[in-house]
Amino acid sequence: MRVWIVTSELPHEHAGGIGRYVDNFARTLGAAGHEALVLYRSATDTDDRPAPGVRTVGFATRDARLAEGGAARPDEHPAFPYNLLSFGPALAYQTGAELFRLLESGAERPDIIEVQDYAALGYFLLQRKLTESGPLDDIPIVVHMHSAQFDLMQVNQWPRYRFPEYWLGQMEKFCLRAADAVLSPSEFLRSEVQRSLGRDLEISVIPYPFIADYEREPEPGQTGELLYVGRLEYRKGVMGLVQTCARLWDEGLDFRLTMLGGDTDFAPRCKTIGTLLRERYARWIECGRLNLAGTVPFDEVAMHMRRAAVTLVPSLWENFPNTSIEAMAAGRVALVSAQGGQAEMVAEDGRNGFIFDWNTPGDLERQLRRVLTLTPDERVAIGRRAQERIRSLCDPQRVLPRRLEHYEKVRARHLPRLLFPTTTPADLLPPPPPAEPGPQEEPDLLSVVIPFYNLGAYVDETLASVLNSA
Incomplete structure (x- = not known):
């Protein structure tokens, strides 16, 4: 099987969990006689073959060229689209363009494409698959869940509704809804995402493959x-x-x-x-x-x-x-x-x-x-x-057969979509408020806004003060 994996990192440049997974999985595929092509963000444009059956194609992001000028139109700027979009969406746009460039360069077409959920890397790729007739028509796209920003920001107590982070989270949710299949390494992650996006979102669970010496004698430390x-x-x-x-x-x-x-x-x-x-x-x-x-x-x-x-x-x-x-x-x-x-x-x-x-x-x-x-x-x-x-x-020898079986099932059922996906399914949309009888507003009333942060102990006293001042 020929698998293309789209990622924002590989471990020799970015020490992250996604990169470690991609490296292990690509090498596992190659060692078993399959072909893995990894398209990834890199410091420089590269094209290497680090292991049997594995090809890595790196592309440098164009944000380093933002200071350059001379373009008559924004889309002709050498940094495009980083001159128009924040980094996350711009990276997703460039990633989609780089993948299409590979498809059009004569590279052997993949049987399946896998892309990470984090930072909505597959957003424009999926948009083009849904709205254009082209080389992606018969290639399923699987979104592999790792840790999406819309979940991480909530747990890390970051402001989730600040721009552009909010829209990047919405883009991640779209990718999960628009994918031909969604894969999770754990039951915990599946349940968390289904809680956010709805139980109707089908997610398969297969652990990460990990290459290791499992016969090593344990030490007490x-x-x-x-x-x-x-x-x-x-x-x-x-x-x-x-x-x-x-x-x-x-x-x-x-x-x-x-x-x-x-x-x-x-x-x-x-x-x-x-x-x-x-x-x-x-x-x-x-x-x-x-x-x-x-x-x-x-x-x-x-x-x-x-x-x-x-x-x-x-x-x-x-x-x-x-x-x-x-x-x-x-x-x-x-x-x-x-x-x-x-x-x-x-x-x-x-x-x-x-x-x-x-x-x-x-x-x-x-x-x-x-x-x-x-x-x-x-x-x-x-x-x-x-x-x-x-x-x-x-153990890769146990994980790989499950992954290949999952891929084959996705390919067998792959059909064009009849409905364009939405980030919020109908069963999660709040019901419309009931119609209020009579006028919606009463004249001669004053609205009072009481902002507070870490001052909850004083809210009741403040409310009493406002009411007593009438």
Whole structure:
């Protein structure tokens, strides 16, 4: 089968979970005798063959040419469409144009195209498939869910209705509705998206394939060494994690938490998460209990993981995180939250790893105490079962047949759409308000708007004051 994968990242340029998945899946396809072409955003225009059966085509974004002039029309500007659109929609537009260029260049046509949900990368591709008669007529497009911005912004407490972010979220929703098929790596992610877009949205669930040495002998790690790998991001649960660890340190428990990963902004406080952690927990950083190590090379991540007794995945919302896959594949003990696909990986608390629930007060603290008392032999035994469990889910030899079967089903049922998709299905639209009898307004009334932020305790007093002033 010939599969084209459209992505915003590959791991040699962007260290993200989507890139890791694409790299693993493309190599899995190529090793099995299929053909994988990966079209991706790159620093420069590239065309490489990194593995048997795998071709990667990178394109440089045109936003670097915004300062250039000399164009008579906006669509003739060398930076087009970045001179007209914000970066996300412009990248989606350029991605669609680059894919059409490949189709028209004589490259062998794909049997199927897969594109990520994040940043609505397939938006203009799907628009052209729905509105034009052309090379995409008989090629199904599958949208693979990872983490859409319309979900991430809500969990990260970003202003979701600010432009252009709001429209990018709407574009992501359109892609999920307009795709010929939608694929998710976890049941959690499927249920979250169906809650937003409607239960009628059909989503298949197949875990990520992950290439690893599943026969590696587990190691116990160093007692008292805890590791977090990922961005310092609010939705990753890092604030609650460090707060819980600080309570245990205050009690005198002896352990160290190392956190690897880049920093991110936290909009409600106009600061980064790293800044907040350094301000609030400076004394634990100074005494060496908390180590904010920042971004490190990938081979150093593996070294830290081998040294740690327990790897933590404390997300408030998650898809199917690579950190959890990597830890379990390496035979490490993982303590994960219930809010994501990582809980589906562990499945049995206390056997393949440990699960806590953010919705249960004190549950993280209880489980931290539990894992800190494990003996080296117990950690090795749990790590071995973790390897077996994650292999049953993510071994490419088990995942690939399911993926190919899914592709074949999508191809077999592929037909032109009769109705143009909408982002909000009819069953989610609010009913129209009932008609009010009589006039809609009363004369001589004054409307009072009371804005408040973090001042809820004063709302009742303010309302009473307004009413008493009449």
